[in-house]
Amino acid sequence: LANGIWGTLAVGLFAVDKITGTATGNGLFFGGGFKLLGAQAIGVVAVGAFTFCAALLVWFLIKQALGLRVSREEEIAGLDLGEHGSKAYPDFQGFLTK
Structure with missing residues (x-):
């Protein structure tokens, strides 16, 4: 993003008609x-x-069409379980349990 903005603004700073052959x-x-x-x-x-x-x-x-949130149950259980069918950190003892 910043590089594109800089590149666009740099034209307004460094343009030389003699080099580019334009009349901008x-x-x-x-x-x-x-x-x-x-x-x-x-x-x-x-x-x-x-x-x-x-x-x-x-x-x-x-x-509106699909929704952006998962269910509360999936959020508590962890998205790895809901998305991939397994826990990412099986040895981790979470604070929230069912």
């Missing part, structure tokens, strides 16, 4: 001002907002 404008460090950096920052925020909304929608649909 130079980055902040090469006399381009905040225009390109601002555009890149808006892109980061837009992608972040879209990703958050899409993930929230998927989470809500999964919660």
